[in-house]
Amino acid sequence: xxxxxxxxxxxxxxxxxxxxxxxxxxxxxxxxxxxxxxxxxxxxxxxxxxxxxxxxxxxxxxxxxxxxxxxxxxxxxxxxxxxxxxxxxxxxxxxxxxxxxxxxxxxxxxxxxxxxxxxxxxxxxxxxxxxxxxxxxxxxxxxxxxxxxxxxxxxxxxxxxxxxxxxxxxxxxxxxxxxxxxxxxxxxxxxxxxxxxxxxxxxxxxxxxxxxxxxxxxxxxxxxxxxxxxxxxxxxxxxxxxxxxxxxxxxxxxxxxxxxxxxxxxxxxxxxxxxxxxxxxxxxxxxxxxxxxxxxxxxxxxxxxxxxxxxxxxxxxxxxxxxxxxxxxxxxxxxxxxxxxxxxxxxxxxxxxxxxxxxxxxxxxxxxxxxxxxxxxxxxxxxxxxxxxxxxxxxxxxxxxxxxxxxxxxxxxxxxxxxxxxxxxxxxxxxxxxxxxxxxxxxxxxxxxxxxxxxxxxxxxxxxxxxxxxxxxxxxxxxxxxxxxxxxxxxxxxxxxxxxxxxxxxxxxxxxxxxxxxxxxxxxxxxxxxxxxxxxxxxxxxxxxxxxxxxxxxxxxxxxxxxxxxxxxxxxxxxxxxxxxxxxxxxxxxxxxxxxxxxxxxxxxxxxxxxxxxxxxxxxxxxxxxxxxxxxxxxxxxxxxxxxxxxxxxxxxxxxxxxxxxxxxxxxxxxxxxxxxxxxxxxxxxxxxxxxxxxxxxxxxxxxxxxxxxxxxxxxxxx
Numbered sequence: 190x191x192x193x194x195x196x197x198x199x200x201x202x203x204x205x206x207x208x209x210x211x212x213x214x215x216x217x218x219x220x221x222x223x224x225x226x227x228x229x230x231x232x233x234x235x236x237x238x239x240x241x242x243x244x245x246x247x248x249x250x251x252x253x254x255x256x257x258x259x260x261x262x263x264x265x266x267x268x269x270x271x272x273x274x275x276x277x278x279x280x281x282x283x284x285x286x287x288x289x290x291x292x293x294x295x296x297x298x299x300x301x302x303x304x305x306x307x308x309x310x311x312x313x314x315x316x317x318x319x320x321x322x323x324x325x326x327x328x329x330x331x332x333x334x335x336x337x338x339x340x341x342x343x344x345x346x347x348x349x350x351x352x353x354x355x356x357x358x359x360x361x362x363x364x365x366x367x368x369x370x371x372x373x374x375x376x377x378x379x380x381x382x383x384x385x386x387x388x389x390x391x392x393x394x395x396x397x398x399x400x401x402x403x404x405x406x407x408x409x410x411x412x413x414x415x416x417x418x419x420x421x422x423x424x425x426x427x428x429x430x431x432x433x434x435x436x437x438x439x440x441x442x443x444x445x446x447x448x449x450x451x452x453x454x455x456x457x458x459x460x461x462x463x464x465x466x467x468x469x470x471x472x473x474x475x476x477x478x479x480x481x482x483x484x485x486x487x488x489x490x491x492x493x494x495x496x497x498x499x500x501x502x503x504x505x506x507x508x509x510x511x512x513x514x515x516x517x518x519x520x521x522x523x524x525x526x527x528x529x530x531x532x533x534x535x536x537x538x539x540x541x542x543x544x545x546x547x548x549x550x551x552x553x554x555x556x557x558x559x560x561x562x563x564x565x566x567x568x569x570x571x572x573x574x575x576x577x578x579x580x581x582x583x584x585x586x587x588x589x590x591x592x593x594x595x596x597x598x599x600x601x602x603x604x605x606x607x608x609x610x611x612x613x614x615x616x617x618x619x620x621x622x623x624x625x626x627x628x629x630x631x632x633x634x635x636x637x638x639x640x641x642x643x644x645x646x647x648x649x650x651x652x653x654x655x656x657x658x659x660x661x662x663x664x665x666x667x668x669x670x671x672x673x674x675x676x677x678x679x680x681x682x683x684x685x686x687x688x689x690x691x692x693x694x695x696x697x698x699x700x701x702x703x704x705x706x707x708x709x710x711x712x713x714x715x716x717x718x719x720x721x722x723x724x725x726x727x728x729x730x731x732x733x734x735x736x737x738x739x740x741x742x743x744x745x746x747x748x749x750x751x752x753x754x755x756x757x758x759x760x761x762x763x764x765x766x767x768x769x770x771x772x773x774x775x776x777x778x779x780x781x782x783x784x785x786x787x788x789x790x791x792x793x794x795x796x797x798x799x800x801x802x803x804x805x806x807x808x809x810x811x812x813x814x815x816x817x818x819x820x821x822x823x824x825x826x827x828x829x830x831x832x833x834x835x836x837x838x839x840x841x842x843x844x845x846x847x848x849x850x851x852x853x854x855x856x857x858x859x860x861x862x863x864x865x866x867x868x869x870x871x872x873x874x875x876x877x878x879x880x881x882x883x884x885x886x887x888x889x890x891x892x893x894x895x896x897x898x899x900x901x902x903x904x905x906x907x908x
Contacts (some may be wrong), residue, residue, distance in 0.1 A: 196678070200872030202666075204513075209790075210246070211246035211247055211248060211270065212227075212243075212244075212246075212247045212307070212329065212393070212587055213229075213241075213247075213248050213250055214227040214233070214239045214242065214243060214247055214248070214249050214250070215227055215228060215229050215232035215233065215249075215250050215251075215252065216232055216234065216235065216236060216238075216239050216249060216250070216251050216252065217232040217251075217252035217254065218234070218236070218252070218254035218255070218625070219232075219257065220232035220233045220234035220235075220252075220318070220544045221233070221234055221236075221649050222234050222235055222238040222602055225238075227239060227242065227734070229250075230663060232252060235258055236249070236251075236256070236258055236259075236261070236785035237258050237261070237548060239257070240261075240263070240264060243253070243264060243272055244332055244418065245265065245266045245267045245268070245270040245271075245272065245475070246267075246269075246271070246272075247272060247273070248273040248274075248275065249272075249273065249274045249275070250275060250277050251274065251275065251276055251282045251481070251699065252282070253276070253277060253280030253281050253282055254282065254283070255283045255285060256282070256283065256284045256285065257285055257286075257287070257288060257464070258284075259284070259286065259465055259467055259468055259469060259470065259486070260274060260284055260468070260469040260470075260478075260850070261467075261469070261470045261472070262274070262469075262470070262471050262473055262476050262478060262536070263472045264472055264473045264675070265473040265474045265475060265476075265775055265812075266474065266475030266476060266477075266532060267475055268472070268475060268496065270475070271475045271476065271477040271498070272473065272475065272476050272477070272480070272695040273477040273478075273479065274477070274478050274481065275477075275478070275479035275480055275481070276479070276480040276481055276482075276737050281482065281484075282480070282481050282482060283482045283484055283666075284467045284468050284469065284481060284482065284483050284484070285461070285468065285484045285485050285486070285616075286355075286463060286464060286466070286467060286468040286483070286484070286485045286486020286487075286740055287317065287461035287462060287463055287464055287484065287485035287512060288305075288461060288462060288464040289458050289460065290305045290445060290460050290461065290462055291303065291458065291460075291891065292302050292304060292757075293447075293454050293455050293460075295454070296446060297565065297716075298737060298838040299376065299448050299449075299452035299453075300430060300446055300447070300448050300849075301446070301447055301449075301454050301455060302444050302445065302446045302447075303444070303445050303447075304443055304444060304572075305443060305444075305445050305459075305462060306443050306746065307438050307440070307443075307445065307463075308464075309463055309464065309465060309466060310466070310534075311440070312511050312513060312514065313463060313466050313509070313510040313511045313748045314438060314462070314463055314510060314660055315459070315462065315463040315485065315506065315509040315510055316436045316445070316447065316460065316461070316462050316463075317461045317462075317485065318434070318447070318449055318450070318455060318459055318460050318461050318505070319878050320461075320484075321434070321450075321739075322336070322433050322506060322509060322542065323434050323435065323436045323447065324424075324432075324434055324436070325424050325425055325435070325436060325732070326424060326425065326426060326427065326429040326430035326431075326435045326437040326446075327423065327424035327425075327429055327434065327435065327772075328358050328422065328423050328424070328437075328509045329341065329342055329422055330355075330428050330431070330432040331432070331434070332399055332432070333851070334433075334434065336567075337570070337594075337596075337619045337620065339368075339370065339420070339422070339572065339620060341368075341370065341420035341422045342354055342355070342356075342357075342420060342421060342422065343355075343415055343416060343417070343418070343420050343423055344369070344407045344417075344418045344419045344420060344421055345418065346407055347404070347406075347407035347408070347418070348397065348407065348408055348419060349394050349395050349396065349397040349406060349610045350391060350392065350393075350394040350395075351381060351389055351390060351391045351392065352367065352369070352389070352392070352407055352421060353388055353389050353390075354388065354389075354390070354421065355388065356387070356745075357385065357386070357387045357388060357389075357390065357423070358387070358423075358428075359387050360426060360429070361385060361428075361525060362385035362390065362423055362428055363382055363383060363384055363385060364381070364425075364426070364427045365381075365382045365423055365424060365429070366379055366380065366381055366382060366423070366424055366425045366427040366511065366514070367379065367380055367390050367392050367421055367422075367423055367424075368421060368422050368423075368424065369405070369407075369408060369419055369420075369421045369513070369514075370405075370419055370420055370569075370572060370620070371405030371407075371409060371418075371419040371422075372409060372410065372411035372413050372416050372417060372418055372419045372654075373404040373405055373409060373411065373419075373622070373623070373654075374416075374620075374621055374622040374623070374650070374651070374653065374654035375401075375404060375405060375519075375572055375621055375623045375624070376401050376405055376519035376572065376573050376574055376597075377405075377512065377572045377573055377620075377621075377847075378395065378401065378402070378405065378496070378512060378515075378516060378519070378573075378623060379511055379512040379513075379514060379571075380393045380514060381393045381505070381514055382423070385494075387850055390421070390423065393514070393834065394774075395517075396517075397544060398445075399517070400662070401517075401518065401519035402517075405419070405519075406419075411656075413653055413654065413655060413656055414652065414653070414656070414657065415653065416653040416654075418731075420653065424511075426682075427439065427446060430446055430448060431448075431605075432448065432451065432742075433448055433451070433452065434448070434449070434450055435799030436445075436448075437449050438530075438856075439698040445462065449461065451607070453814075455846045461485065462562045463486065463509065463510075465486055466486060466487065466508075466666050467486050467487055467488070467489055468483040468484065468485065468486035468487065468488060468504075468507075468666065469481075469483060469486075469488045469489070469492065470488075470489050470491065471488075471490045471494050471497050471530070472494050473494055473497075473853055474494060474495050474496050474497070474530075475496050475497065476494070476497045476498075477497070477498045477500065478498070478499050478500065478502055479500045479501055479502070479887075480500070480501045481502045481503075482502065482503045482505070483502065483503065483504045483505070483507065484504075484505045484506060485505075485506050485509075486507065486508075487504070487507040487508045487523065487524060487525050487526065487527060488502075488525070488526050488527070489526075489527040489529075490506065490526075490527065490528045490529055490530040490533055490555075491529055492529040492530070492554045493530065493554075494529070494530040495530045495531040495532050495533075496530075496531070496532045496533075497530055497532075497533050497534075498534040498535075498536070498779055499526065499533070499534070499535045499536075499538055499637060500534070500536050500537055500538070501536070501537040501538065502538045502539075503538065503539040503540070503541070504525045504526055504538070504539070504540045504541075505539075505541050505542055506541075506542045506543070507524070507525025507526065507540060507542070507543050507547075508523045508524055508525050508543045508544060508546070509543050509544045510544055511544070511571060512571050512573060516573075518574075519573050519574045520550065520573055520574035520575060521545050521546075521573065521575070522549060523545050523546070523768065524543065524546035524547060524548055524549035524575075524579070525540045525542075525547050525548070526538075526540060526547065526548045526549070527549050527551075527729075528548065528549065528551070528582075529551055529555055529557060530548040530554070530558050531554055531555055531556050531557055531558070532556075532558065533550070533555060533558040533559075533562045533606050533668075534558070534559045534561075535548065535558070535559070536559070536560075536561045536562050536563070537560070537561075537562050537563065538563045538564075539563065539564045539565075540563065540564070540565045540568075541564075541565075541566050541567055542566075542567045542568075543567070543568050543570075544569070544570045544571050545569060545571065545573070545575040546568060546569065546575040546576055546577070546578075546579045547565040547568040547576070547577040547578060547579075547592075548560060548563075548565065548577070548578045548579065548580075549579045549580075550552045550579070550580040550581065550582045550585065550905055551581060551582065552580070552581030552582040552583065552603070552604050554586050554741060555582045555583075556582045556583045556585075556604070557582075557583070557584040557585075558580075558582060558584075558586075559585075559586045559588070560578060560580075560585070560587050560588070560590060561586065561587075561588040561589055561590070561591045562588070562590065562809045563590045563591075563809070564590075564591050564592075564809060565577040565578060565590060565591070565592045565593075566592070566593050566594050566677065567594045568594065568595050568596070568618070569595050569596030569597050570596060570620075571620075572596040572597060572620030572621050573596075573597070573621075574597060574602040575596065575597060575598075576595060576597065576598040576599070576600060576628070577592045577595050577598075577599065577600065577614075578590065578592065578600050578601070578602075579598075579601045579603060580601065580602045580607070581603045581604055582602065582604045582609075583604040583605045583606055583607070584604070584605075584606045584837070585602060585604055585607040585608070586607070586608050587600070587602060587607065587608070587609045587612060588608070588609075588610050588611055588612070588722065589610075589612065589807070589808065589809055590612045590613070590614075590808070590809065591612075591613045591808040591809045592612065592613070592614040592615070593614075593615045593616045594616045594617075594619065595616070595617040595618070595619065596618075596619055596620035596621055597617065597618065597620065597621040597624045597628075598617060598624050598625060598626075598627075598628035598719070599614035599615065599616075599617035599625070599626040599627060599628075599645065599648065600612065600614050600626070600627050600628070601627075601628050601629060602627075602629055602638070603629045603630060603631075604636070604638075605634060605635075605636045605637055605638065605674075606636075606637050606638070607636070607638045608638075608641075609627070609638070609639070609640045609641070609643065609804075610639070610640075610641050610642050610643065611642050611643065611805075611807045611808070611811035611813065612641070612643045612644070612807055612808070613628050613644045613806075613807040613808030613809075613811075614627065614643065614644065614645050614646075615644075615645075615646050615647045615648065616647055616648060617663065617685075617868070618648045618649065618650045618651070618661070618662075618663035619650065619651065619772070621650075621654070622650040622651065622654035622655065622661060622662045622663070623650075623654075623662040624650075624663065624664070624667060625645075625648075625663070625664040625665060625666060625667025625691060626645035626646065626648045626663070626664070626665055626666070626667075626668045626685065627640065627643070627645055627665070627667065627684070628664075628667045628669065628680075629667070629668060629669065629672055630669045630670045630671070630672065631668065631669070631670055631671040631672030631673050631696075633671070633673075634673065634674070635673050635697075635698055636672070636673060636674040636675060637674050638674065638675050638676070639675075639676045639678075640666065640675060640676070640678075640680060641676075641679050641680065642677045642679045642680065642797075642805055642807060642811075642814055643680045643683070643807055644680070644681050644683075644806075644807040644808070644811075645665045645666060645680060645682045645685070646665075646681070646682065646683045646684050646685065647683070647684045647685075648663040648665075648684075648685045648686065649661055649663055649684075649685070649686040650662050650663040650686055650687070657849065659823070660686055660687045660710040661686035661687060662685045662686075662687045663685050663687050664685060664687045664688045664689070664690070664691035664828045665680075665682030665685045665688065665690065665691075665706065665709060666680065666682065666689070666690050666691070667687045667690075667691040667692075668690070668691070668692045668693075668696060668699060669691070669692075669693045669694075670693050670694045671694050671695045671696070671720075672692065672693075672696055672699065673695075673696065673697045673698050673699070674697075674698045674699075675698075675699050675700070675877075676691075676700045676702070676784075677699070677700065677701045677702070677704060678700070678701070678702040678703050678704065678705065678784075678786070679702075679703050679765075679786075679797045679798075679805075679814065680704045680705075680839075681704070681705045681706075681707070681766055681797045682704065682705070682706045682707070682709060683705075683706070683707040683708050683764065684707070684708050684709075685708075685710070686710055687709070687710050687711070687714075688709060688710065688711050688712070688713055689704075689706035689709040689711070689712050689713060689716040690706075690712070690713040690714075690738075691713070691714055691715070692713075692714075692715045692722070692725075692738070693715060693716040693718065694716070694717070694718055694720045695720040695721055695722065696715070696722045696725060697721075697722065697723050697724050697725065698724050699725040699726070700725070700726045700728075700784070701725075701726065701727045701728070701730055702726070702728050702729055702730070702781055702784060702786070703728075703729045703730065703778070703786060703793070703796060703797055704730045704731075704796070704797055705730070705731050705732075705751075705758075705766050705794070705796040705797040705798070706730070706731065706732035706733070706734070707732075707733055707761050707766070708732070708733065708734075709732065709734055711734055711735065711736065712730075712732035712734055712735055712736055712737055712752060713727075713736070713737050713738045715738045715740075716740055717740065721744075722744040722745070723735045723743050723744055723788060724739075724743075725744060725745045725746065726745070726746045726747075726748075727745055727746070727747045727748070727750060727794070728748050728749055728750070728778070728779055729749050729750065729778035729779060729781070729793060729794075729795050730748075730750045730751075730779055730795065730796070731750065731751050731752075731757070731774055731795050731796040731797075732750075732751075732752050733752070733753060733754050733755075733756065733761075734752070734754070735752045736752065737750060737752075748779055749779040750795065751774060751777065751795050751796075752775060753773060756769075756775045757769060757772035757774040757775075757795075757796075758772070758796075758798075759888070760888070764887075765888055766797060766798050767798045767800065767804055768794050768796065768799070768800040769797060770800065770822050773795075774789040774794050774795035774796050775790065775794050775800050776791045776792045776793075776794060776795055777792065777795050778791070778792055778793035778795045780792065780793065781793075784808070786799075787799070787802065787816030788802070788816075789801040793863075799816070800812070801818050802816055802817070802818060803815050803816060803817055803818065804818075804890065806856065806890070808818075810856055810862050812856070812890065812892075814855045849872050851868050851893065851894045852865055852866060852868060852894055853865070853866050853868060853891065853892070853893045853894075854891070854892045854893075854894075855884075855889055855890070855891060856889065856890040856891075856892065857877070857889060863889070864879075864880065866891075
């Protein structure tokens with residue numbers, strides 16, 4: 190009996206030792222690391238203290254306020270017990286990689302100065318006034334206060350070590366920097382100035398026989414208006430500080446000079462400078478960040494830090510500054526969010542403003558990551574090979590993101606076995622040319638990537654990048670240099686200034702199925718450049734402009750597509766690409782072997798949408814394509830009736846019999862959530878009256894969700 194008791198005790202001890210009892214540990218700006226105990230009533234002051242006592246499963250609850258300490262997590266959680274760092278419910282937590290600078294005094298005219306030690310590496314220095322990004326003193330000035338207009342002066346000549354230009358300011362630019370964007374406009378580069386006159390700038394030499402300088406140097410002439418040999422601006426000299434929102438830092442005297450927007454002395458606490466490169470660094474496994482706001486510094490998940498999650502966070506001005514002065518690759522590794530760890534999940538986040546990339550996932554270190562439901566905007570102000578989302582890792586899922594405003598690519602995914610789906614990507618190529626809303630480059634490998642149900646739209650290359658008689662090279666989907674093994678289906682491309690599809694060099698095993706192209710400059714083009722293209726298919730695609738590309742009998746198999754300047758859609762000009770009843774695309778597609786796609790009628794429709802099928806949308810509020818119509822008839826669980834017609838002041842929704850509590854949401858066809866109304870109480874067999882007087886004329890989607898998880902959808906037309 191004693192032996193049995195001892196065995197039970199031993200088993201209990203092993204079980205108890207394996208159970209993790211999670212602890213909530215509080216941090217607050219008014220906490221105390223010495224006298225506090227980490228409770229809500231007596232919180233710690235620093236993240237460092239909280240982390241020092243945390244174990245797997247613990248939750249660090251951060252109270253509202255501004256924190257200037259970086260969140261540096263070096264411990265590990267476990268698969269069932271993450272280390273979690275989250276904002277307290279309903280409270281705003283800001284973790285800033287900036288410090289405030291005060292003690293301002295007059296310098297000269299509208300310029301003020303203060304003493305500060307900006308110890309960060311010079312190319313990551315940044316200054317903010319009232320949370321707005323300031324320009325490092327420059328010429329020509331940024332007179333429109335728009336970071337997308339690069340405000341350069343034309344280059345008239347030069348080589349790999351100097352530029353010539355007219356009417357340069359008569360100051361000594363030695364030690365300053367020159368930004369150069371070639372006439373080709375594919376990428377920029379920056380170098381240190383070694384000597385100057387009013388017509389010449391000498392700089393640290395680059396090798397114009399090698400990429401990226403070969404097409405981007407002043408010996409390359411293009412027939413572009415006022416931009417035959419590229420353009421430049423000069424910056425980082427105190428003598429150039431002569432305009433609103435400019436600054437300069439003298440590191441020999443630790444003096445910061447600033448001219449504010451209105452020329453007045455900065456008020457106390459209104460100016461901040463970048464004190465550190467990172468606002469957060471994750472160096473352990475199974476770490477979770479939730480609901481945190483980061484400003485002025487990036488978030489980095491380090492190499493071998495795996496299985497981490499960044500959820501519902503914001504990163505504003507995550508990676509600001511200028512290009513690396515020795516860069517020879519037209520790209521940098523920095524981003525607002527840098528991912529070097531496997532199995533990372535980034536979901537529900539907002540990333541806004543970055544001089545370089547928004548999210549970078551480096552394939553040499555990271556694989557099997559998910560990027561879903563994020564807003565990413567205002568990325569790549571320096572116009573290099575950077576992207577709002579830039580991934581070279583394998584096994585990526587890039588889903589339901591809304592991306593807008595990018596200097597070059599809207600999205601770049603170059604790994605293998607990746608899914609890119611339901612993303613809404615727009616307004617790319619705001620500085621560079623020869624790129625795509627979706628862009629990638631290939632190699633000898635078949636990628637086995639699937640690009641489906643995305644919206645790629647509204648991208649126009651800048652006027653300085655091309656002759657007015659030529660298209661601005663902003664493509665919809667650009668599979669560049671040897672891209673192989675892509676299945677591209679059910680995407681919509683509209684309002685792009687170049688090809689709907691652009692494919693270059695040795696492209697093989699590219700399948701373009703069921704896509705819609707509207708208002709591109711041309712449907713498709715390719716720069717073959719002497720390579721072989723083969724085993725590519727173009728089936729069931731629609732474009733309102735021509736043509737599909739083919740030069741040989743074996744490069745592209747082109748079947749059952751339609752090119753017509755007559756719209757077969759319900760309202761293409763308002764981005765409703767559902768086939769109109771009886772139109773030229775209905776039942777006119779082919780059955781594609783080894784490709785599954787639901788259809789109604791006698792055959793699949795041509796284009797990205799199926800008549801009587803799902804009116805799917807893209808972006809963070811995406812409605813997925815189930816193959817079933819969102820129009821619900823009277824026998825379905827929900828029916829929508831408009832009273833009165835055609836004006837329509839209320840939408841009467843007959844709720845299903847089992848409905849109790851939940852919500853009703855109204856979306857535009859672009860996936861934008863317009864209105865959400867909660868429903869409480871037992872409403873069985875009742876009518877929900879939803880006012881629609883504030884809606885403009887158009888087609889809308891309605892989604893009603895009950896608290897038990899059931900979902901009912903339909904669409905209605907506001908006349």
